[in-house]
Amino acid sequence: MLLDITQLEKEIYYQKLKELLKEMGHNFCVGFWGQPDQKTMDILVENNYHFIDLDVPQNYFKTGYIPTTTCHIIQDIISNAFILKDKLDFFIATTGNDKCEQGYNVARILADEGFPVINATNTNNNPIRPCLISNAAIPLKTRVARIMELTYKPLTKEEEAYYASHQITVPAFIFHGVPPRDLSILDNFPLNTRIEGWTKLVELGIPGRQDLEWQISTDIPTVFFTQSFCHKELLAAYWARQIGGLHIEAHNTITHSTEAKLQAYLGLAGQIFIKE
């Protein structure tokens, strides 16, 4: 790897990062996955870099050695990296608890394949932003997409005021989990759905605080979403059974039956059926 935040003193790492940007910046565009170390992203912004979130599916191109039982988001990162290799100056990797073990594997594979990889895994433990978006009564898909941009595009003052004025007082549902590869499933949720789990941790800037993913509201109907073949499935399945939530998983696009199951849960959970 060109640079590894886990192997250097932070200040030395940032100094070397600035030197690398001067030395190797051509296209002024980087690809990243997960939510990297914020100061790394801030330095890139200061140096006028553009960002491509490699977690988001682009034109699908699968390399032969990826097992089909690999989380589709991980498959997408590798595919996107190969497709965009010549357009990106650096690949900003997240490799620890803030992403997953597969994030580390991807970083190693790309580095071995000659990609300019910088390990900027996010080890921050203290919130750097208030929780405004996760608790706003605004369409869920819009909110999840906006949270994923925060790392390189902070909220404007106008946005802050907008989200602050739309705070949910009593959530009807909780969406707990990671952003789905196929965001269309989020269109099924009502406005007053609160975001919890990893997505909320991204808003707070502490994606590695796995302990907070285990803080569950037991009295609010909760949909636990995971990508198929993600290790978070165990948490989701366990808690869904414990509190009468719904665990849904998806690999590629959302199937009709998954969507129908979700719609049924949203239509039935929490209702009391009086005996006639």
Added chain:
Amino acid sequence: MIYCDGGSTYTKILDNHGRVKVLPTQEMLKDKTKWFDIATGHATKNCCTLYVNELIALAQGTLSLIKDDNFTVVDIGSRDTKYIIVKNRKVVGLDWNTSCGGNLGFTLELLGHYYNLNYNQLQPNKEKVQVTCGLLGIEKIFDEINKGLLPGEGVAKFIHGLAFNIFQFCHSPSLLYLSGGLTENLCFVQTLEQYCEVKTLGRDILLKGLVEIGKKL
């Protein structure tokens, strides 16, 4: 009002006179003029005034019939299996399986025709084959029969595997309300009773759910 539960294989229609008609879904689909006031099941999506999610129809139908505060109901169709767990008259758990737990009814019907079996006379088998879904399990049955097992015994072992899966899929309840076409399969019901008490509700619970929904319109 005309209500319809259009399943993958069979369609159940409740007409204005309270009569329930069961016909193959393929036959129903041939009628291009059909129209239902309230319907459920994927085959009816484009031929009804109000379309209702199948699990919601199952919940409404079951809750109108069962007065218990706490219960579990499972509906086994030809293509999918779905359950609801109710506690204190609230739905606290549900699932809908079309892949790994799917094709149960369809596979049993196929095997019954192929081996000319009467499921109301077929004896339950204490042994079971491990099956993940109907279509994957069928291979194991053929394998056992090829080794010399009588077809009826092989299919009964297969049914045992399915019943065990259903029991576990529904969180291993002590009492299970059973809905759908398999309520008419005595071998399946008796096999399932090896694991829990079973109360059959018939195959028109989703229609009853649609009627309940119709009352509130």
